[in-house]
Amino acid sequence: MSFSSLFQDLLDLLLPRFCCGCGSRLARGERYVCPRCMMQLSLEQDYDWRNNQRMLFWREHTVLQRMGAFAQYRRKSIVAHIIHHLKYYHHYELGPWMGRWAATTLQPTGLFEGVDALVPIPLTTKRLHWRGYNQAEQLARGLSEVLGVEVRTDILRRVANRESQARLPLEYRRKNVRHIFSLNPDAHPEGLHLMLVDDVMTTGATMMAAIKELEQVPDIQISVFVWSWTHPSADTIANDGMDNEAEAS
Template sequence: MKIINNFFELFYPKLCANCDAQLIENEPILCTFCRHDLPLTNFEDYRDNKISKIFYGRISIEKAFSLMFYRKEGISRKLIHELKYKGNEDVGVFFGNWLGEMLKENKKFNDIDCIIPVPLHPKKLRQRGYNQVSKFAKTVSIHLKKPFIENLLTRTSSTKTQTLQSRFERFTNNDTKFLLTNYNTFKNKHVLLVDDVITTGATLEACSKELQKTENIKISFLTIAYTEQNL
């Protein structure tokens, strides 16, 4: 099998998603040079950081963490667009493995009970063919050995993608709505809500307000990227 794979890669080499350099063994998605160029947040405090402060006075959360900063130009934008618009779900798996291993080692989310991906509206899911967050969230759940629960939280309104909106539109967009189909499932549970990018936090806030109709629920956030200029 390895010989067949090597023969295939000779004619169809795997390329870095950022610079198109040929990847070598043990280099998934990114070459080593581009991986080192990622704008990592390096937040050590998961309870009190720039991300958690977005939600002060809006909703109550336990912890929040994003792996890297989302910039208008550069590698982080290219990777998110590969994941979100070009069907490259391997990007989500790549970051899921990275964050899953990191969180397993630092034990920051050891107290969570389950992991939920932010859902897409059914119409957008049909158009795109996949939820870009699902494989990312599921991969994290495998590392943390926590249940991955999809489809109980649904999106009931369809809005324009936030990464394509102006900053004013993002701040004034309060129309995103979600529905939890069973308010007993997460009773007395600590839920890790997972998304790809935090912009203003409006989507995660809307999800949380619906989830908080559950008795004694705790909520934390995890995303691949965070748009720093929102603060």
């Protein structure tokens, strides 16, 4: 046994690592998520982005090209636990790993074809300081490593530090979600195919607000990648973009 593997064993003994999906202890060589959770998650993956009802509906109203997700989001699922670790456990290195996994899996489906730059949905300054990193940017970094597409954090800005949307009354949230982003006048993304990146999509209001802001740019093409999303029913899609995310960013 080499010194480094002995050292690793000792480290695992003193500082045991746990699966972000189920909390069970990870074996040596396993990272972030145990094989059982990875297997379970692969059953819940969502490759069929071409037939997504939400994308077909949004395409009629926006300049959207493509929109896809890696996994389905359900409360208390493995996916929800992984996202929770990424956002609230200061587990920032999980993001690039999740991004690489998603990019490797979805690249053959054509979702990322022709994309010029990845644009993570920005956080408010307050939220960024509190968390220390933007989880969407961490995901985009992982995607970028596999796809060889640059990450652009200079194009879109979050304009105001607002109260956490989830705590506000519904009517107020609807008004509040509009104009939460602004374009950086010095970025010049004209003629580019941008892919917006986020960790979770529920109602899609935050994403829609970002698309609406980017739509003003001449000759722009916009696609969307979210690591996970809830499957909307036909009647909730019509209200997409009206209400804010159940998951506060």
